[in-house]
Amino acid sequence: MSVAILRSRLSQILAVLGVAGVGLTACGGAAPASTAFLPTRAETAPSPTPVRVDQPTQASETPAASVASPAVTGDSLRLVPAESGNEARYRVTEQLADLSFPSDAIGVTSDVTGMLVVSPEGSIVPEESKFVVDLTSLTSDQSRRDNFIKQRTLETDRFPTAEFVPVEALGLDVAALRAGETAFELVGDLTAHGVTQRVTWQVTASLNGDALTGMAGTEFKFADFGMTVPSVIVVLSVEDRIRLEYDFNFVIETPGGS
Numbered sequence: 001m002s003v004a005i006l007r008s009r010l011s012q013i014l015a016v017l018g019v020a021g022v023g024l025t026a027c028g029g030a031a032p033a034s035t036a037f038l039p040t041r042a043e044t045a046p047s048p049t050p051v052r053v054d055q056p057t058q059a060s061e062t063p064a065a066s067v068a069s070p071a072v073t074g075d076s077l078r079l080v081p082a083e084s085g086n087e088a089r090y091r092v093t094e095q096l097a098d099l100s101f102p103s104d105a106i107g108v109t110s111d112v113t114g115m116l117v118v119s120p121e122g123s124i125v126p127e128e129s130k131f132v133v134d135l136t137s138l139t140s141d142q143s144r145r146d147n148f149i150k151q152r153t154l155e156t157d158r159f160p161t162a163e164f165v166p167v168e169a170l171g172l173d174v175a176a177l178r179a180g181e182t183a184f185e186l187v188g189d190l191t192a193h194g195v196t197q198r199v200t201w202q203v204t205a206s207l208n209g210d211a212l213t214g215m216a217g218t219e220f221k222f223a224d225f226g227m228t229v230p231s232v233i234v235v236l237s238v239e240d241r242i243r244l245e246y247d248f249n250f251v252i253e254t255p256g257g258s
Contacts, residue, residue, distance in 0.1 A: 077118045079253070089109070106140055109139070124168055180206055185203065186203050187200050
């Protein structure tokens with residue numbers, strides 16, 4: 001299958017995805033309640049009860065190479081992270097003892113592997129779609145913070161990765177995607193710290209030739225994934241809200257992985 005044919009398949013499949021997303025939005029008026037991840041600050045709904053496991057899931061132990069580069073099968077379309085332009089990060093607002101104003105602690109990594117697989121009918125294939133982030137490679141502007149977060153909060157010695165399995169795209173406007181940047185929601189299952197929760201990412205993206213680029217973001221409380229709010233002497237307070245962001249640059253995986 002040539003690259004030109006793959007491009008055509010991408011346009012066709014995106015068109016189907018867009019129609020499905022618009023149809024879901026028109027029927028429901030918004031994302032289904034089951035896909036809502038966090039209540040807003042004004043709501044009083046309790047945080048979801050984490051489902052904790054003591055060891056990383058089998059998927060977490062799968063080598064990154066086997067996740068990132070499978071063969072193309074049939075007419076399914078596979079989008080994979082390009083060699084550059086991919087960065088995952090967390091943001092947590094903190095109040096340091098030596099500052100008179102709050103600031104964001106930001107940890108980043110470019111160690112993201114995985115793929116997004118779309119069926120010939122235009123739906124996401126959850127069984128084959130997954131993205132994996134190496135949490136052991138997260139770095140911020142302070143090594144002491146990094147060590148604390150990895151050892152005490154994320155416990156990366158036990159849970160070295162975070163995984164996201166996309167399930168469906170809601171409200172995708174294909175015409176806007178082709179013309180420039182557009183926004184939609186990506187729903188799926190996020191696994192971190194041994195806990196899996198259904199989350200909704202707010203995505204902005206654009207289609208440029210063979211590349212799908214943009215940014216995705218979601219947020220949650222520490223307890224939602226079985227973690228405690230960090231507490232150290234030099235930090236007066238830490239907001240109970242973790243924001244995850246992902247700058248992505250996906251390209252079409254051609255037959256043979258070339």
